[in-house]
Amino acid sequence: MQSSIIGKRNKAWQWLMGSLTNHNSLAEYFEPIIQLVLPKWRADLVRTRVHTIRHENQDMYTLVLKPSGKWQDFQAGQYIELTVEKDGAWVSRYFSISSSPAYFARTGLIELSIRIQDKGNITPWLPQALHRGSIVNISQAMGEFTLQPEHQSVCMIAGGSGITPFRAMLQQLSFSQSKQTTQSITLLHYARSSQHFLFKEEFENFEKHHSNFHLKLMDSEMIGNVTSAHIGLQSQLNSHTHFYICGPSPMIMASRKILETLNTKPDHIHYEFFGPEPLSLDVQSEQTAVLFDRSHKQVDNNKNQTLLELAEANQIKPVSGCRIGVCHQCICQKKSGVVYNTKTKTYSDTGAQEIQLCISVPVNDVVLDL
Amino acid sequence: MNMQANIATPETSEQSPSLSSLDEFANELNAVRERTMAKVGKTDARYIRNLIRIQRLSDIGGRVLIVLGFLHPAYWVIGVMALAAAKILDNMEIGHNVLHGQYDWMNDPNINSRKFEWDNAGDSASWKRYHNHEHHTYTNIIGKDRDFGYGLLRLSDDTRWKPRNLWQFFTYIALCLNFQWGIAYHEVAGERIFMGKRRKTSSLPITREELKYAFFNKAARQLFKDYVFYPLLCFPVFLQVLAGNFVANLLRDIWTNTIIFCGHFTENIHTFKASECENETQGQWFYRQILGSSNLEGGRFFHIMTGHLSCQMEHHLFPDVPARHYPEMAKEVRAICAKYNIPYNSAGFFKQYFSVVKRIIRYSFPDNQSSTLTPA
Numbered sequence: 001m002q003s004s005i006i007g008k009r010n011k012a013w014q015w016l017m018g019s020l021t022n023h024n025s026l027a028e029y030f031e032p033i034i035q036l037v038l039p040k041w042r043a044d045l046v047r048t049r050v051h052t053i054r055h056e057n058q059d060m061y062t063l064v065l066k067p068s069g070k071w072q073d074f075q076a077g078q079y080i081e082l083t084v085e086k087d088g089a090w091v092s093r094y095f096s097i098s099s100s101p102a103y104f105a106r107t108g109l110i111e112l113s114i115r116i117q118d119k120g121n122i123t124p125w126l127p128q129a130l131h132r133g134s135i136v137n138i139s140q141a142m143g144e145f146t147l148q149p150e151h152q153s154v155c156m157i158a159g160g161s162g163i164t165p166f167r168a169m170l171q172q173l174s175f176s177q178s179k180q181t182t183q184s185i186t187l188l189h190y191a192r193s194s195q196h197f198l199f200k201e202e203f204e205n206f207e208k209h210h211s212n213f214h215l216k217l218m219d220s221e222m223i224g225n226v227t228s229a230h231i232g233l234q235s236q237l238n239s240h241t242h243f244y245i246c247g248p249s250p251m252i253m254a255s256r257k258i259l260e261t262l263n264t265k266p267d268h269i270h271y272e273f274f275g276p277e278p279l280s281l282d283v284q285s286e287q288t289a290v291l292f293d294r295s296h297k298q299v300d301n302n303k304n305q306t307l308l309e310l311a312e313a314n315q316i317k318p319v320s321g322c323r324i325g326v327c328h329q330c331i332c333q334k335k336s337g338v339v340y341n342t343k344t345k346t347y348s349d350t351g352a353q354e355i356q357l358c359i360s361v362p363v364n365d366v367v368l369d370l
Numbered sequence: 371m372n373m374q375a376n377i378a379t380p381e382t383s384e385q386s387p388s389l390s391s392l393d394e395f396a397n398e399l400n401a402v403r404e405r406t407m408a409k410v411g412k413t414d415a416r417y418i419r420n421l422i423r424i425q426r427l428s429d430i431g432g433r434v435l436i437v438l439g440f441l442h443p444a445y446w447v448i449g450v451m452a453l454a455a456a457k458i459l460d461n462m463e464i465g466h467n468v469l470h471g472q473y474d475w476m477n478d479p480n481i482n483s484r485k486f487e488w489d490n491a492g493d494s495a496s497w498k499r500y501h502n503h504e505h506h507t508y509t510n511i512i513g514k515d516r517d518f519g520y521g522l523l524r525l526s527d528d529t530r531w532k533p534r535n536l537w538q539f540f541t542y543i544a545l546c547l548n549f550q551w552g553i554a555y556h557e558v559a560g561e562r563i564f565m566g567k568r569r570k571t572s573s574l575p576i577t578r579e580e581l582k583y584a585f586f587n588k589a590a591r592q593l594f595k596d597y598v599f600y601p602l603l604c605f606p607v608f609l610q611v612l613a614g615n616f617v618a619n620l621l622r623d624i625w626t627n628t629i630i631f632c633g634h635f636t637e638n639i640h641t642f643k644a645s646e647c648e649n650e651t652q653g654q655w656f657y658r659q660i661l662g663s664s665n666l667e668g669g670r671f672f673h674i675m676t677g678h679l680s681c682q683m684e685h686h687l688f689p690d691v692p693a694r695h696y697p698e699m700a701k702e703v704r705a706i707c708a709k710y711n712i713p714y715n716s717a718g719f720f721k722q723y724f725s726v727v728k729r730i731i732r733y734s735f736p737d738n739q740s741s742t743l744t745p746a
Binding site: 016018019020022023028029030031032033035036042043044085087088089090091092319321322324326327328329331332333344352353354356 | 407411412413414415416419422423426427469470471474475476477478479480482483484487488489498499502503506507591592594595599689690
């Protein structure tokens with residue numbers, strides 16, 4: 001009863017504020033004014049100070065951040081959306097938090113370990129643009145890729161920068177009260193070369209103190225990518241083992257396929273895609289997909305259709321108008337992925353932004369808020 | 371004065387430049403657009419944010435001063451001016467331009483065409499649906515651009531004279547004083563809701579019920595804010611606040627109406643037939659935008675207060691380029707038009723406004739030729 005009264009009161013308050021300000025909240029209305037005192041402040045995000053930038057190796061670095069009090073806690077394995085201002089525009093990227101909640105509780109800091117993308121717009125730029133004390137914005141933590149304590153036997157398969165959520169999980173265990181975890185954990189850590197094993201010392205140190213933890217450094221230069229033999233060779237794994245996979249999508253796909261052939265139960269395989277999940281395990285890498293997030297529809301993108309045509313062909317009817325990019329009615333939030341704008345003849349950023357559906361052709365995997 | 375003969379006659383297209391020269395014309399305009407877009411960035415973000423800050427301060431400051439009017443009437447007067455200025459900035463330089471998607475590249479959740487809602491009786495999403503699509507695509511095509519005369523005024527020979535046109539100058543004054551409601555009613559939804567006018571081929575992806583809800587919801591919120599909530603909040607000076615808000619809305623209505631009429635209904639504006647514009651090329655489309663619009667000349671402050679609709683031609687050529695660049699672009703556009711012998715209609719405010727009034731009065735009366743001819 002009481003909650004419904006509070007709910008009604010909230011609704012009335014929202015209606016009042018909406019009517020007075022033509023914004024969703026007072027905070028949004030005052031946002032530009034508040035920014036005079038707190039630069040880059042956002043009503044919907046958590047203002048966060050850069051504590052340090054740590055270089056891990058030639059193509060990875062770690063942003064150490066101190067979120068403001070508005071930031072709630074998180075679970076090891078979750079990710080956040082990092083939003084920074086570049087040339088007057090907000091740009092966003094998703095990153096797993098590579099440090100643990102226990103570390104956050106002690107220091108108030110979280111870490112994002114970021115791989116520099118070759119032709120990236122943002123990841124090579126961040127360490128140059130940011131320095132100690134710079135302001136960025138982050139979202140609250142999201143994601144369900146967390147280590148379940150009831151899984152007694154666990155195998156983590158990490159590819160490249162996919163190590164980050166596992167580092168958070170292992171750090172959390174190392175901080176925990178009971179020095180010995182009852183969980184048996186094997187980490188298959190794949191990296192491009194022996195130079196690229198991120199957090200190697202930390203994991204080795206952890207292995208020394210935890211007899212239930214087994215670290216396997218898999219040097220792809222020497223042994224290639226995931227094979228069934230790599231998994232089959234691990235004697236500590238059994239039919240009850242839960243597999244947690246994180247890495248580039250081809251690696252996740254390959255691992256899932258191998259586990260399928262090893263008769264692993266589907267509910268024992270845990271993974272997370274930062275984009276649309278490929279339709280089947282056999283798709284070619286050239287084929288891309290568009291995920292209509294709100295409609296829960298994922299469709300193959302093989303023709304050179306605009307997103308508007310693609311949506312309509314799949315019985316999703318977004319608001320649209322002139323269909324030539326003038327009227328801005330079909331504007332839609334792209335959560336991730338690159339699209340080609342046929343009017344300006346430019347490629348979009350890969351992060352979240354507003355796009356015009358009628359003149360956007362998907363280039364790679366695209367997620368739309370539609 | 372030769373132009374006079376061409377005004378609003380269907381023969382216009384016969385004297386239009388050749389297709390190939392219009393193609394070159396389009397290329398040059400596209401180059402202007404590209405050069406400008408290359409400059410868009412940090413400065414534009416700072417500009418629009420600062421403008422929003424000024425709008426907020428002027429909104430709040432104005433409302434406070436209106437209340438303080440009991441100390442001295444001058445406070446009330448300044449307060450009303452400040453509130454009217456806030457509404458004008460919100461509707462024109464901020465709202466109108468944001469709703470055209472000029473700042474969508476900023477990726478800001480509150481400064482984008484999908485979400486922005488303005489301090490105006492018309493629901494912004496419904497307005498955008500009509501204005502950006504129909505008015506900007508079919509500018510000055512009789513029967514397609516409902517902005518041409520707003521269904522109330524006869525502004526060219528293309529529409530048949532009716533006796534009610536005789537007193538259309540007073541209709542115009544009434545529209546001017548209630549412009550936000552005129553827009554909300556005529557452009558957005560009203561007619562379709564109340565009169566049951568249904569188009570054969572509706573491009574609207576939303577239902578009439580949704581349209582109706584958006585219309586009444588927005589109208590109720592606006593009336594509640596200015597005429598119920600704030601007056602009651604300052605109950606002892608109820609009337610003073612009510613009157614202040616009323617006058618501020620009125621000033622905004624007169625100003626926006628005047629500026630907008632100067633952009634499309636000046637003397638030398640051309641009108642078009644739907645048949646002339648079928649399958650038109652980009653060059654022809656640009657050409658029509660130029661012939662269908664007119665500019666006002668003035669200083670930077672004037673341009674900002676008009677939401678840069680003083681550069682109506684540039685706005686129609688480049689609706690999604692941040693408007694603060696229009697005055698710079700206008701110099702180039704003017705030179706390009708001169709090169710291709712395309713009339714560029716730009717003059718001071720009073721000259722343009724006088725010609726608008728002249729046009730309204732002139733078309734109050736039946737066309738000389740047609741009236742002398744015997745009805746067939």
